[in-house]
Amino acid sequence: MTRLKRYLPTPVLSLVLLVVWLLMVRSLAFGHILLGSFLAVTIPLLTQGFWEPLPRVKHPIKLARFVLVVLWDIIVANLQVSRLILSPSREAHPGFIEYPLALKDRLAITLLANTITMTPGTVSTNIRLDSSSLLIHALDMDDEQALIREIQERYERPLKEIFEC
Amino acid sequence: MTFYVITEGIIAFLLVAGGLFAFTGSLGMLKLKDFFMRLHGPTKGTTLGIGCVLIASMLYFTVTQREFHVQELLITLFLFITAPVTGHMLAKTGLHMHLRFYTGTRGSLPEFRDEDVGQSRVARPARAHHPWRTKAKRSRLKRREIV
Numbered sequence: 178m179t180r181l182k183r184y185l186p187t188p189v190l191s192l193v194l195l196v197v198w199l200l201m202v203r204s205l206a207f208g209h210i211l212l213g214s215f216l217a218v219t220i221p222l223l224t225q226g227f228w229e230p231l232p233r234v235k236h237p238i239k240l241a242r243f244v245l246v247v248l249w250d251i252i253v254a255n256l257q258v259s260r261l262i263l264s265p266s267r268e269a270h271p272g273f274i275e276y277p278l279a280l281k282d283r284l285a286i287t288l289l290a291n292t293i294t295m296t297p298g299t300v301s302t303n304i305r306l307d308s309s310s311l312l313i314h315a316l317d318m319d320d321e322q323a324l325i326r327e328i329q330e331r332y333e334r335p336l337k338e339i340f341e342c
Numbered sequence: 343m344t345f346y347v348i349t350e351g352i353i354a355f356l357l358v359a360g361g362l363f364a365f366t367g368s369l370g371m372l373k374l375k376d377f378f379m380r381l382h383g384p385t386k387g388t389t390l391g392i393g394c395v396l397i398a399s400m401l402y403f404t405v406t407q408r409e410f411h412v413q414e415l416l417i418t419l420f421l422f423i424t425a426p427v428t429g430h431m432l433a434k435t436g437l438h439m440h441l442r443f444y445t446g447t448r449g450s451l452p453e454f455r456d457e458d459v460g461q462s463r464v465a466r467p468a469r470a471h472h473p474w475r476t477k478a479k480r481s482r483l484k485r486r487e488i489v
Binding site for chain 1: 362363366367369370373374375376378379381382383385389390391393412413415416419422423425426427429430433434436437443444
């Protein structure tokens, strides 16, 4: 068991790597499975030193739901930004906001920052060094508090539940 | 037969929609007023644009070659991982270089901490020559909307 853990520290990552490799070469030949497995074992071992200890996903179903919500929001985000760009009369009101982070885990914060960048009119610009707040640039902002509340409700709370941190 | 017509319609629609989204994203680079606003175009407009084109490609090859084509999903995956990181790094660089922003921006420089904006100005590369902005036009822009 310990030996397996030593040579295969992150089984999920290894599996993902193998699947990605097989998808890239588009074949299920034995040679490719062998090469893929080799890569799936070596790459995590080589990059092990760079990884933060990963938090365990406690609720996979909630994670799936979160992904779907984010995908939907990406579509909405695109429509909103496109409308803003295309309508000549509408003035955008950009702004910087400081978002107080409730998440503690670094991977969860990274996920949140990425989500914010992908979704409606917001780009995360800076994580403060004490990692307690996130600086966000909003393309079109009317109410700072409403925006903060929306991010909290829609993205941060599900992430918190998924990783239980 | 009708199946092919319908799929063809869907594929065509996705391709056109993807093209339009990518185009608006790029148009945003031209139209929006400062660096941080322009950042919104490529991080969003293009993701959905490329997403549409990739789904269209997946459908097309799945239907015509009668086997599943899913490696486009990989492109989407890599795009979703890399696009926000690039956006974040660009925004951070912008802050550190003290790039000017639109006067209407709420939340101002004094609210930034030193760690956000950097202690001193970073040397900026020589100003690129803008093909359409003549000198007069630039000064007009400067007076009107950009600090």
